[in-house]
Amino acid sequence: MDVKRILKNLDWWLVAAVVLLLGCGLGLIDSATHSFAVSTGKAWHVQRQSMFMAFGLLLVTASFAFDYRMLKNYASRLYIFNVVLLIAVMLFGHSQLGAQRWIQIGSLSFQPSEFAKVFLIICLATFMDKRIEWLENFKDYLPVFAYIFVPFILVMRQPDLGTSLTFIAILVGMIFVSGFKYKWFFRLGVLFVALLPVFWLILKDYQKNRIRVFLNPELDPFGSGYHVIQSKIAIGSGGLLGKGWLAGTQSQLNFLPENHTDFIFAVAGEEFGFIGTAFIIILYAIIIWRGIAIALDADDNFGTLLAVGVTSMFMFHVMVNIGMTAGIMPVTGVPLPFLSYGVSSLTTNLMLVALLLNIKVRKQNLQF
Template sequence: MWQKIWREWDWTLVICTVALIALGSVVIGSATHINREGLSFDDLVAKQLLFFFINMGVVIGLQWFDYRRLRSWGRPLYVITIVLLLAVMFVGTSALGAQRWIQIGPITVQPSEFTKLLMIISMAGMIESRVNKLDSFKSLLPIVIFVGIPTLLVFKQPDLGTSLVYLAILCGMLFVGGIRMRLVQIIVGAAVILAPLGWFVLQEYQKQRILVFLNPNIDPFGAGYHIIQSKIAIGSGMILGKGLFEGTQSQLNFLPENHTDFIFSVVGEELGFVGCVIALLLLFVIIYRSIVIARSANDTFGMLLATGIGSMIVFQVLVNVGMTTGIMPVTGIPLPFISYGVSALTTNMISVGLLLNIAMHRKKLMF
């Protein structure tokens, strides 16, 4: 098996993943080197790297497992997803106005991060038997209900960002599953018409974020503060950045959540345009490799699995970079592999492990 891993692993995917986590660790260290609520940057970086090595062991261990066995795990994993999301509602801990976490000893876990991958596996198993048969609303209804229940549970936390990730994953899988374009046109049209009604189901802070997205200056010291400081940070970095530990917005704590949701702003300020391009290029290569692996998968389940993982990463990158640069509303979605967070890191690493597993069983295609 070790020889097989050495010969058949997608080393481009591995190298880009390690490079992103190394970049993220350096930027986390720079963003949080001043003590923050009792935790120094050494604690945060050490914890991130510790779980990277633990997850790297899991990634390697996954290669002894045939991903095709996950096909029969869809329903049990779906039940686990629902149980985890219900557990957050009843025994979860609250922070920043949302109840999304469960405290397990010294570790704070965000179940909605893990459920992204669980839902990818569950959806792949469900859609596999319906590939090229998605030609009516009747054929779509079971899938919509299947995805809709956990989506509503996450939205209730409230966590609009993760609920949108579920929908992005679903859209990617339906696209490769051969959904009829006429249905897509009808659904998109209906969504556009009904979109204004969505305003009435949003939380007050979510409405404020949308208004601030349209005009950050309506509340510059409140809801608009994050995006204003983020744009200042990225813009002030110019071409080469101010250097690690030299960014005024992040080092002087003007930039909130600078090691998690707004870490791309720190990259822009301290490493400049060049640093942003490098980070985005590495993320692009990972997304591209997921597409290649999906295209060359030996079976439909593997294709859907790789597509779901790629869709998850694409959406999170677009939303995170979009919100930090002011072209999308602020949403609590971390930047994959770079933002600090044990739950997100674990989900992304295991996702890479599954991509590598699919790649080892794929057809021999040249790209």
């Protein structure tokens, strides 16, 4: 492996943005779990996140030894493995926070639906790459829709609405670059609106409550609306410069629930203010910009589809998470990439960054 050539052709904008977000994430997780660390004498969350961060960065480094095009050879097996893993969650998974999404192996707990995003991007990109020349009419896309149906339903059954919607975001990004016509998007949008009453009937009660609370947080201020209300208070109280690290009252006094996972952006808003959150959003904008650039510059359709799938996932997660903490989107449990605590999510995100970097490096025609 020619290390010098890899370093020369690496997408340093993308690397810098990810590294800075990882650093911010550790600082925010440390702050959000500070009271826990003080009471127990152990910074367990920070230590665990740091350990898997190091593991993820090793995966990124090791990924340069492989050509991303080799993934096409394993797509069928990855799809089957993904489905089997999601079925295993239904049969043997354990529940947490009202959902059965985790598999416990000894002391290690992981969330298969997070890794399902990586598998779906690889498998769907392979599936569409083989058919890209025949995707001309709407009916030609029906096999593509059917391809994601099984993992989509299995994730919905957990239930995990956030990941299910992420699958849709990935699909939309990929079919868009493959030539899916605007009029078809419009018709699907009309169909979606028409089917909203049906979707409402299949939602769980807590999911319905989240939508009601999104429309009116004061409807249940001490129940479903509590998260959003406290999050908006935290962000608003940060002002321009914030209260300072470890000085946020909403997070330090544990008024803000799930402050180290889904609502970590509210911690950033309270402690670092508008300036700090704007800096974080700029870093995400850089990741999305570089993802789009890598997709447009890829050597092959498979690389383009992979990069678009990864970028669509990051874009969706950032928009939905920040939107829900600000009260302009329903609470869906979608983590904020690189900032939220969660080793499954962190490992998944770093694997996807490795894909983007690999596509960029291979564009330079490096020899291994």
